[in-house]
Amino acid sequence: MADRREKLDQLLGKARSLPKGPGVYLMKNAAGVVIYVGKAARLPDRVSSYFVPSAARNSRMSPQKLPMLDLIEDFETIECESEWEALLAEARLIKDIHPRFNARLTDDKTFPYLAITTRDDFPGVFVTREPTADVFRGSKMLGPFTSVYALRQAVQLLQRVFKFRTCRLDIRESDDQRRFFRPCLLHAIKQCTAPCADKISRDSYRADIDRFIRFLESKRSVMLREMRQEMDRASQAQEYENAAALRDQIHALEKLDDRGRRADGWQPETESFYVDPRKGLAALAKALDIDGPIRCIECIDIAHLQGGETVGSKVCFVDGRPLKSQYRRYKIKSVGRGSHATSGGPTAEDGAARGTSGGDDYAAIREVVSRRYRDAGEGHELYPDVILIDGGLGQLHAALEAFEQVDVKPPLVIALAKAEELIYHQAKPEPIRLSRQNLGLKLCQAIRDEAHRFAQHYHHILRRKKVIGE
DSSP states (O other): OOHHHHHHHHHHHHHEEEEEEESSEEOOOTOOEEEEEEEEEEEHHHHHHTTSTTTHHHOOSTTTTGGGGTTTTTTEEOOOSSHHHHHHHHHHHHHHOOOOOOOOSSSOOOOOOOOOOOTSSBBBBEEEOTTGGGGGGTTTEEOOOOOHHHHHHHHOOOOOOOOBOOSSSOTTOOOOGGGOOOOOHHHHHTTOOOOGOOOOOOOOHHHHHHHHHHHHSSOOOOHHHHHHHHHHHHHTOOOOHHHHHHHHHHHHHTTSSBBGGGGGSSSSHOOOOOOOOOHHHHHHHHTTTTOOOOOOEEEEEEEEEEEEEEEEEEEETTTTTEGGGGOOOOOSOOOOOTTOOOSSSSSSSHHHHTOHHHHHHHHHHHHHHHHHHHHHTSSSSOOOOOEEEEEEEHHHHHHHHHHHSSSOOOEEEEEOOOTTTOOOETSSSSSSSOTTTHHHHHHHHHHHHHHHHHHHHHHHHHHHHHHHHH
């Protein structure tokens, strides 16, 4: 016990000698493994709080983190220029290292960006967490920002000043029919100049956007000073509600400084979803012996817990990128709690490996396939180039059984088994085994994982509703 106290006193002395500024700290165990990552506005104050004698009694940490105090043998720090940079660095390190005692920031949630579609005739302004999406190709991208709430507040405020559009309409200067278009409410309340209805010329609108960009990229001291003066006048005139609104607006504008630059690499996952989509599609076409290009892939996944609240998902990828408007979720009707439908699939252990009975999976897959591709089977719409089933040979056979009931057959149906990442092909007797570095396999894995995430999210919603209802 005395040796442990001596060690903590050494760490306490080291912590108190840290630079008095913001940064990130990494707590390590005896093996040198990082077990926790945290941020600090003042490094010596925050880090030393772990090593004072009363740390365990006065700690604000959750009970799950208290055992960490006995495991810390050393720490490292990274100095940052500001508190927001420490926040971004903390999030980046947690996503990369996955420390044992970090419960938050381990998901795939990303920071928000502000996108200005400068390549459009009449640029729009949007808040996005997907800065590399095709719709924003060639756009002016600012961020990442630390608070999506503050960013949306600031955009709403700035729209009153610069009157830019935030709609998704495809507005072109050459469209003479715009003058007959009825603008939305934002024009009536003077928050948009309504380029959709030809209420402003392209050059005048562009000038407003240029001023907006200059405002965002420059110091906002002049505008903020004027707003503070207006707030003071409102307060002195006892117009407290107006003064409070101005205070909130000033706070939102100041939060725009809480951002990094894309070049800093805080979110490399937004720069590359998995692999280059074109290379992934080309590698997959080669592996599947497809002569033409693959453009559209849809994936089906099933999620449930011990046979209860079974749900299905269908995600759609076009040119190797997610097309979320075509995502679909299905509440399974043919499989209920305790249902153990049988299937002609030869490998029921495929389902067992997924933590459920294979029969439940097969019946759910047959239902989702039937509901999703009914119209395509009747010739009323196109099939995707490849239909990917999450599972093994049994799941593939279940999907093919459903397709046997329709007149028009799909081009290609495959399944991806999690255990060994084998690809089962509808026309091949043996599974396709690809290198784990194969870009086609990486593409399938990314699409499969997205379908699984989407299904699990819906499953959790239904489970929560069921628990609350009971």
